[in-house]
Amino acid sequence: MAPATGQNASPMSDRDIDIDLVERYVGGDLEAFDKLVSRHQSRVFGICLRMLKDRHDAFDATQDTFVTLFRKADRYRAEAAFTTWLYRVTTNVCYDHLRRQQRNRSDSMPDHLDPADPQAEDFYASADLRPSIEEALVALQPEFRAAVILVDLEGLALETAAETLGVPVGTVKSRVFRGRKLLAQQLGNLRQGSTHQNSDTPGPDS
Amino acid sequence: MHRHDQDLIMALAEGTISGTAADEARHEIESCQQCRLDLEMQVGARSWLAEARPVEMTEIETARLRRNLDVELAHERSPAAVTPSKSSQRWAKLQWGPIVSVAAVLIAVVLVAPQLDLLGGSDDSADVAATIALTDRADAPESASVTEDSVRSSDGGARDQGATAQEMEDLTAAAEAPAEDDSFFAGTTTVAATAGDAADGALAFTSLTEILGQLQAADGNTEVASDALQNLTYLSFRAAVPPINCLAESAEAVEESLERSVLGFVELEDGTDAIVIVHYGSGEVVTAVVAHDPATCAAIGSVTPEGP
Numbered sequence: 001m002a003p004a005t006g007q008n009a010s011p012m013s014d015r016d017i018d019i020d021l022v023e024r025y026v027g028g029d030l031e032a033f034d035k036l037v038s039r040h041q042s043r044v045f046g047i048c049l050r051m052l053k054d055r056h057d058a059f060d061a062t063q064d065t066f067v068t069l070f071r072k073a074d075r076y077r078a079e080a081a082f083t084t085w086l087y088r089v090t091t092n093v094c095y096d097h098l099r100r101q102q103r104n105r106s107d108s109m110p111d112h113l114d115p116a117d118p119q120a121e122d123f124y125a126s127a128d129l130r131p132s133i134e135e136a137l138v139a140l141q142p143e144f145r146a147a148v149i150l151v152d153l154e155g156l157a158l159e160t161a162a163e164t165l166g167v168p169v170g171t172v173k174s175r176v177f178r179g180r181k182l183l184a185q186q187l188g189n190l191r192q193g194s195t196h197q198n199s200d201t202p203g204p205d206s
Numbered sequence: 207m208h209r210h211d212q213d214l215i216m217a218l219a220e221g222t223i224s225g226t227a228a229d230e231a232r233h234e235i236e237s238c239q240q241c242r243l244d245l246e247m248q249v250g251a252r253s254w255l256a257e258a259r260p261v262e263m264t265e266i267e268t269a270r271l272r273r274n275l276d277v278e279l280a281h282e283r284s285p286a287a288v289t290p291s292k293s294s295q296r297w298a299k300l301q302w303g304p305i306v307s308v309a310a311v312l313i314a315v316v317l318v319a320p321q322l323d324l325l326g327g328s329d330d331s332a333d334v335a336a337t338i339a340l341t342d343r344a345d346a347p348e349s350a351s352v353t354e355d356s357v358r359s360s361d362g363g364a365r366d367q368g369a370t371a372q373e374m375e376d377l378t379a380a381a382e383a384p385a386e387d388d389s390f391f392a393g394t395t396t397v398a399a400t401a402g403d404a405a406d407g408a409l410a411f412t413s414l415t416e417i418l419g420q421l422q423a424a425d426g427n428t429e430v431a432s433d434a435l436q437n438l439t440y441l442s443f444r445a446a447v448p449p450i451n452c453l454a455e456s457a458e459a460v461e462e463s464l465e466r467s468v469l470g471f472v473e474l475e476d477g478t479d480a481i482v483i484v485h486y487g488s489g490e491v492v493t494a495v496v497a498h499d500p501a502t503c504a505a506i507g508s509v510t511p512e513g514p
């Protein structure tokens with residue numbers, strides 16, 4: 001798809017721009033890949049940070065996501081929005097990292113050697129991921145967390161989130177509903193009825 | 207709770223229904239204590255989430271991501287781009303002098319510049335140079351192949367700490383610039399270099415001789431020296447292909463090699479591609495420059511500096 005040019009050409013939508021960039025990259029244009037990264041790195045990183053809590057893990061997951069992108073871009077089919085495919089890759093990479101975190105939980109050694117980034121530390125302290133909020137999000141089961149992040153923080157429609165997560169819309173709706181409920185309980189900013197404390201502890205799709 | 211109730215509560219909390227439908231939904235929920243509490247929680251959680259600020263990568267993280275992806279991309283694409291050496295005899299005819307000179311000057315600038323305040327009064331540039339060069343110390347565990355993690359530790363290790371955000375931005379800008387775009391080298395300096403075709407991972411180092419000449423001519427000109435150093439190290443980093451960086455093989459090829467550094471993935475003057483590794487001995491003196499076949503990592507040529 002050629003970029004829109006000329007006075008009468010309608011501007012390309014974000015979706016069309018993404019598809020154009022993917023096609024160009026698959027055709028060998030490395031600059032197109034750079035542009036894809038620039039366009040999406042913030043949101044991918046945001047999803048990863050909120051999913052994984054740890055900034056270094058989030059960075060690694062972001063990198064893994066884009067490595068997957070450049071290795072498998074030719075598998076993308078333009079029927080779905082590129083972002084749907086990208087966020088699906090992102091959440092899958094995050095699930096992999098969470099499984100790895102689970103396995104390495106007993107290992108007290110840090111798994112990264114990157115130096116401290118003062119800017120990142122300041123941001124971390126002052127941003128929305130204040131400890132209580134961060135803990136509340138991270139305390140959610142990954143399936144609930146992913147649904148809440150995609151729908152409430154990334155603004156995806158339920159249908160898009162369902163496609164991204166590979167589950168039915170009803171399942172996403174249920175996960176978002178219960179995820180929000182657990183968040184509200186965890187944050188303690190609403191009254192908590194003791195009769196409801198344990199009503200959402202079963203698995204995400206029970 | 208019935209799904210019907212859940213849908214109504216979510217619709218009310220999200221404001222996706224209004225008018226009569228909303229009134230009816232509220233009326234239905236009013237009679238259910240659990241539903242009222244759930245609605246309160248949905249609204250409360252949404253309100254809190256709406257206040258969340260977008261998460262951004264820092265400039266350093268962005269630059270690091272781009273560098274790492276550059277390396278990964280170069281690795282992915284290198285097998286097709288690499289043309290193995292056809293005859294080791296050609297190496298006997300190579301002009302090794304310029305390569306040794308480039309390596310020696312690079313090392314000298316990295317080691318001496320911070321002390322002479324050559325790089326703008328801080329050792330940040332030197333840190334960047336050290337960061338970018340993939341090195342292999344003799345006292346460190348040897349690794350036959352460099353994995354993704356070790357790439358991170360090499361290019362983002364402790365020596366990265368001194369790199370400023372501006373330097374990282376510069377590197378990122380260079381990564382984003384088209385190969386033939388020399389704007390990265392523009393400004394008050396006249397340093398020029400051709401990055402070659404970044405897509406095939408090989409760089410023509412013939413232009414480095416020119417940079418070297420200008421670096422020497424700069425003789426204390428901080429801006430020129432700093433830019434030239436950054437260009438050299440950036441090109442060298444971008445050219446290095448870690449998974450086939452041949453450091454382990456090179457260690458075996460040179461006796462008494464204490465430390466090794468990948469100079470780059472070099473296209474030599476006769477058009478042959480090679481991974482060139484600089485060896486240092488005691489006192490960080492260059493002891494050898496070894497060329498390796500990019501496909502097999504076999505040492506296919508070497509040169510040692512002439513004695514004093």
